[in-house]
Amino acid sequence: MHAPYGLTILDNCVSCPRRQDHLFCNVSIHAAQRLNEIKSTAVYPKGAMLFIEGQLPRGVFVLCNGKVKLSTTSREGKTIITKISESGDVLGLNAIVSNRPYEVTAEMLEPGQANFIPRDPLLHFLKEFPEVAVRVAQQLSRNYFAAYEEIRTLGLAASPSEKFAKLLLSWSSSVPRENGSTQLKLTLTHEEIGEIIGTTRETVSRIFSEFRRKQLVQLKGATLVIRNLPALEKIIQS
Amino acid sequence: MHAPYGLTILDNCVSCPRRQDHLFCNVSIHAAQRLNEIKSTAVYPKGAMLFIEGQLPRGVFVLCNGKVKLSTTSREGKTIITKISESGDVLGLNAIVSNRPYEVTAEMLEPGQANFIPRDPLLHFLKEFPEVAVRVAQQLSRNYFAAYEEIRTLGLAASPSEKFAKLLLSWSSSVPRENGSTQLKLTLTHEEIGEIIGTTRETVSRIFSEFRRKQLVQLKGATLVIRNLPALEKIIQS
DNA sequence: ATAAACCAGTGACTCAGATCACACACCGTT
DNA sequence: AACGGTGTGTGATCTGAGTCACTGGTTTAT
Numbered sequence: 001m002h003a004p005y006g007l008t009i010l011d012n013c014v015s016c017p018r019r020q021d022h023l024f025c026n027v028s029i030h031a032a033q034r035l036n037e038i039k040s041t042a043v044y045p046k047g048a049m050l051f052i053e054g055q056l057p058r059g060v061f062v063l064c065n066g067k068v069k070l071s072t073t074s075r076e077g078k079t080i081i082t083k084i085s086e087s088g089d090v091l092g093l094n095a096i097v098s099n100r101p102y103e104v105t106a107e108m109l110e111p112g113q114a115n116f117i118p119r120d121p122l123l124h125f126l127k128e129f130p131e132v133a134v135r136v137a138q139q140l141s142r143n144y145f146a147a148y149e150e151i152r153t154l155g156l157a158a159s160p161s162e163k164f165a166k167l168l169l170s171w172s173s174s175v176p177r178e179n180g181s182t183q184l185k186l187t188l189t190h191e192e193i194g195e196i197i198g199t200t201r202e203t204v205s206r207i208f209s210e211f212r213r214k215q216l217v218q219l220k221g222a223t224l225v226i227r228n229l230p231a232l233e234k235i236i237q238s
Numbered sequence: 239m240h241a242p243y244g245l246t247i248l249d250n251c252v253s254c255p256r257r258q259d260h261l262f263c264n265v266s267i268h269a270a271q272r273l274n275e276i277k278s279t280a281v282y283p284k285g286a287m288l289f290i291e292g293q294l295p296r297g298v299f300v301l302c303n304g305k306v307k308l309s310t311t312s313r314e315g316k317t318i319i320t321k322i323s324e325s326g327d328v329l330g331l332n333a334i335v336s337n338r339p340y341e342v343t344a345e346m347l348e349p350g351q352a353n354f355i356p357r358d359p360l361l362h363f364l365k366e367f368p369e370v371a372v373r374v375a376q377q378l379s380r381n382y383f384a385a386y387e388e389i390r391t392l393g394l395a396a397s398p399s400e401k402f403a404k405l406l407l408s409w410s411s412s413v414p415r416e417n418g419s420t421q422l423k424l425t426l427t428h429e430e431i432g433e434i435i436g437t438t439r440e441t442v443s444r445i446f447s448e449f450r451r452k453q454l455v456q457l458k459g460a461t462l463v464i465r466n467l468p469a470l471e472k473i474i475q476s
Numbered sequence: 477a478t479a480a481a482c483c484a485g486t487g488a489c490t491c492a493g494a495t496c497a498c499a500c501a502c503c504g505t506t
Numbered sequence: 507a508a509c510g511g512t513g514t515g516t517g518a519t520c521t522g523a524g525t526c527a528c529t530g531g532t533t534t535a536t
Contacts, residue, residue, distance in 0.1 A: 074394040075475060082389060098379035103386050130368060137375040141336040144378060147385035148341050151320060154392040155436050156312040160493075189513060198393050200494060205515055237313065398523075427483065438524060443485055 031129045038121035043113045050091060050106040050114065057095035057102055059118040063087050066112015067187070070104040071195065081195045082150060084109070084188075093136065094143060096122060109187060154198060157236075163197035164207050165235040168217065172226050186224040269367045276359035281351045288329060288344040288352065295333035295340055297356040301325050304350015305425070308342040309433065319433045320388060322347070322426075331374065332381060334360060347425065392436060395474075401435035402445050403473040406455065410464050424462040 027035070039062070044050065050061050053072055068085040082104060085091060095102045096119055117125075126133040157163050172182040188196075190204040197204075211217045216232060218225040226232070265273070277300070282288065288299050291310055306323040320342060323329060333340045334357055355363075364371040395401045410420040426434075428442040435442075449455045454470060456463040464470070 072390060072394070074390070076396075078394050078396075080389070080393040082386075094379050094382050098376055098383065100383065103383065133371075133375070137371070137378060138336055140375060140378045140382060141332050144332050144382045144385060145336065145338065145341065147382060147389060148320075151318070151385060151388050151392065152310060152312070154389065155318040156310070156316050190515095191513080201514085202495085202516085203493060206493095209515070428485095429483080439484085440486085440525080441523060444523090447485070 027129070027132055027135075031125075031132055034125055034128065035117070038125060039115040039117050041113060041115050043111065044108045045111050046108055048108045050108070051102045053103065053105045054101045057092060057099065057119060059116055059122060060093050060096055061091040061106070062115040062117065063089050063091060064113040064115065066114075067109040068112075069107045069109050069192070071107070072104050079195050080198060081192060083146070084196075087112075090139065093139060097136070097140060160197060160199040160203050161207050161210070162236055163199070164193070164204065164211075165232045167193070167197055168226060169229070169232055169236070172229065177229070180229060181225055181227045182229070183223060183225050186219070186222050265367070265370055269363075269370055272363055272366065273355070276363060277353040277355050279351060279353050282346045282349065284346055284349050286346040288346070289340045291341065291343045292339045295330060295337065295357060297354055297360060298331050298334055299329040299344070300353040300355065301327050301329060302351040302353065304352075305347040306350075307345045307347050307430070309345070310342050317433050318436060319430060321384065322434075325350075328377065331377060335374070335378060398435060398437040398441050399445050399448070400474055401437070402431070402442065402449075403470045405431070405435055406464055407467070407470055407474070410467065415467070418467060419463060419465045420467070421461060421463050424457070424460050 041064075044066070050068065051058070063085055065087045068089070068091060069081055070083040070085060070091070071079050071081045073079045085106070091106050091114075092102055094100075126136060153163060153166060157166065171184055175182050175184050189201075190208070191201045194201050194204045208217075212219065214228075214231070216226070216228045218227055279302075282304070288306065289296070301323055303325045306327070306329060307319055308321040308323060308329070309317050309319045311317045323344075329344050329352075330340055332338075364374060391401060391404060395404065409422055413420050413422050427439075428446070429439045432439050432442045446455075450457065452466075452469070454464070454466045456465055
C-alpha cells in the first residue's frame with residue numbers, strides 16, 4: 001500500500017476548482033471528518049478495473065484524478081462506453097443505493113487516485129448526515145438525466161457524423177475557447193470513440209478524415225484543434 | 239370537476255395487488271393523511287397530456303389506472319417512446335427532484351385517473367417524512383436503471399427483430415403464462431411500437447408478419463398470443 | 477350512409493454504414 | 507535492426523432497413 005495516506009478527501013479537494021459541484025468534496029466539516037474515517041485511498045494504474053459489470057456492489061469510488069471509462073458489454077462482445085468520468089465523480093452510487101450489481105465496468109484510462117467508501121459505512125453515514133443524503137438523491141437524478149440524454153442521442157440522432165459532431169462539441173464545451181476554436185488532448189482511440197457513438201472503428205476513421213478535409217478539425221500529434229464550432233453545431237441541428 | 243373526490247390515494251390503492259411496490263401507495267397512515275391533503279384527483283380522457291417535454295415542473299402525477307405514454311421528440315419531429323407507464327407509477331419525479339424541465343411528454347393512452355401533487359407541498363412533505371424521501375431516492379435509482387436498460391437495448395441490440403423480440407418478452411413477463419404461451423391485449427399501433435424499438439412502421443409490420451409466419455406469435459383480434467417464448471429468447475441472446 | 481382519417485400489409489428501390497481485407501505508421505522490446 | 511503489438515487510413519463489397527408508393531381494411535366523424 002504505497003498510497004499517500006497523508007491526504008484526505010478534504011485535502012485532495014481544497015485545490016480543486018470544481019469542488020463546489022462535487023458530491024463528497026463539499027460537505028460540512030463534521031461530515032468530511034466522518035468520511036475520512038471510513039474511506040480508504042489508493043492509486044490505480046492505467047487499465048485497472050475499479051469494478052466490473054455484474055459484480056455485487058462493494059462500495060463507491062470517489063475519483064480524485066485521472067479518467068475512468070464506464071462501459072457495458074453484450075453477450076456477443078459488443079461494447080458501448082457510456083461515460084468518461086473525471087475527477088470528483090462518484091462511481092458506483094446507483095448500485096449502492098439500490099443494492100443491485102454494478103451496471104457498468106469502470107476502468108482507469110490513465111493512472112490516478114481514488115477514495116473507496118465501503119457500502120455499509122456509506123449507508124450509515126448517509127443516515128447520520130441527511131443533508132448529504134439529499135445531495136445523493138440529486139446526484140442520482142443527475143445521473144438519470146445523463147442517461148436520458150444518451151437515450152435521446154442513441155434513439156433520435158440520425159447519422160454517425162451527427163453523433164461524432166455532438167461528441168466533439170461536448171468535449172469542446174469543457175475547455176476554454178480562444179477566438180472560436182478550442183484545443184484538447186485526444187486520449188481515446190478510434191475504436192473507443194466508436195464505442196461511444198455506436199459505430200465501427202472504420203466509420204470513425206472515415207468521418208474523422210472527412211472532418212479534417214472540411215477543415216472542421218485539425219490534428220497536431222495528440223492535440224485536437226476544433227476550428228469550426230458553428231459548422232459542427234450545424235451538423236447536429238437536433 | 240366530475241372526479242370521484244370521495245376516493246383517496248389510500249382508498250384507491252387498498253385494492254391494488256401491487257400496492258407494496260408503489261412509491262406513494264404504501265406509506266404510513268400519517269404520511270397518507272398528509273398526502274391526501276395536498277393531492278388533487280382528476281380523470282383524464284384518452285389523448286390528454288399530463289405534461290409536456292420542456293415545461294417547468296409543476297408537480298408529480300400518481301397514476302391510479304389507465305396507461306400513459308412517455309415520449310420525447312427531436313427537433314426534426316422524430317419521436318421515441320421511452321416507457322409505457324401503468325397504475326401506481328409516479329410521473330415527473332425526476333424533474334421535481336432536480337427542478338429541471340420535464341424531460342418527456344406524458345400522454346394518456348386510455349382514459350384514467352391520476353392524483354396530482356404540486357411541487358412545493360411535495361418537497362415539504364418529503365422533508366416532513368424522511369422515510370418516504372429514502373424511497374424516493376430508491377425510485378430515482380430504479381428510474382436510472384430502467385433508462386440504463388434502454389441504453390443497452392438501443393446501443394447493443396443489433397437488429398429491429400431482436401429489439402421487437404425483447405419488447406414482446408418484456409410484455410409477456412408481466413402477465414401469467416399458461417403452458418408456455420402468454421396472452422395480452424395489443425393496444426399500441428405499429429407506428430408506436432416502431433417508436434419504442436427505434437424503427438419504422440413498415441419494418442415493424444414486416445417483422446410482425448415474419449414472426450407470425452414462424453408461428454412465434456398469433457393475433458386474434460386485439461389479442462396477441464405469444465406461442466413460442468423460447469424461440470423469442472433465442473432471437474435475443476444478448 | 478358516406479366521407480375522411482387512420483391503420484396495416486407488401487412490393488420495389490436505394491443507400492449508408494458494416495464487414496472484409498490490406499497497407500502502413502508508430503513504439504517499446506529483445 | 508528486426509520484431510510483434512497496437513492504432514490508423516482507405517479501398518471493395520454486401521446487405522439490412524429506410525423510403526416511397528400503393529392497396530385495402532377499420533374506425534370515427536359529419
